[in-house]
Amino acid sequence: MKDDTARLTQTARSLPIALLRARETVMGPFRDMLSLSGISEQKWRVLRVVSESGPTEQTAIASAACLMLPSLTRILTAMEKDGLLRRQPDTQDRRKSIVMLLPKGQALIDDHASRSAAITADLQHRFGPKKMEQLLDLLQELHELDLAPK
Numbered sequence: 001m002k003d004d005t006a007r008l009t010q011t012a013r014s015l016p017i018a019l020l021r022a023r024e025t026v027m028g029p030f031r032d033m034l035s036l037s038g039i040s041e042q043k044w045r046v047l048r049v050v051s052e053s054g055p056t057e058q059t060a061i062a063s064a065a066c067l068m069l070p071s072l073t074r075i076l077t078a079m080e081k082d083g084l085l086r087r088q089p090d091t092q093d094r095r096k097s098i099v100m101l102l103p104k105g106q107a108l109i110d111d112h113a114s115r116s117a118a119i120t121a122d123l124q125h126r127f128g129p130k131k132m133e134q135l136l137d138l139l140q141e142l143h144e145l146d147l148a149p150k
Contacts, residue, residue: 029119033112042067042075043084044112047101050085051109055100057090084108 011017027041034044045065050056053064062072076099079085084105090096101109124132 026123029122030116033115033119037108037111039108040075042071043079046072046075046079046099047084047105047109050099050101051106055098058087058097058099061099079105 009015030044031041034041039047042065045067046061049061049064053060056064058072058076059069061067062069065072067075076085076087080087082104083102085102086100087097088100090098127135
């Protein structure tokens with residue numbers, strides 16, 4: 001007989017699956033918006049981070065955009081080729097690269113800004129501003145947990 005404490009949580013109440021379902025719900029309208037310009041969610045996140053932060057070091061972009069550094073490097077290469085941004089060596093540490101938004105990248109942000117804001121406003125209206133703030137606070141707390149094996 002198996003120990004009752006070793007039972008898996010039902011998938012309907014599994015946190016990893018619930019987070020994936022919620023992500024898909026939230027991202028659907030954004031994917032539709034981005035498909036019009038042929039840009040991926042990952043590239044959009046990179047553009048948003050660099051637009052908000054100004055010239056930024058690659059590892060900081062990877063962290064802020066929730067991307068693995070090798071994936072970011074591949075994405076940045078494609079984005080440079082598309083004329084959306086530019087990389088140059090850091091003047092203080094030549095091993096690092098600084099990423100800057102080019103006018104074409106900023107234009108893409110500007111083109112989607114009002115639609116992105118409308119999607120966010122609709123979500124907040126439908127979910128409720130108070131619940132949205134609570135959810136964001138709880139997700140931040142969850143993100144800050146140290147879940148490394150002890």
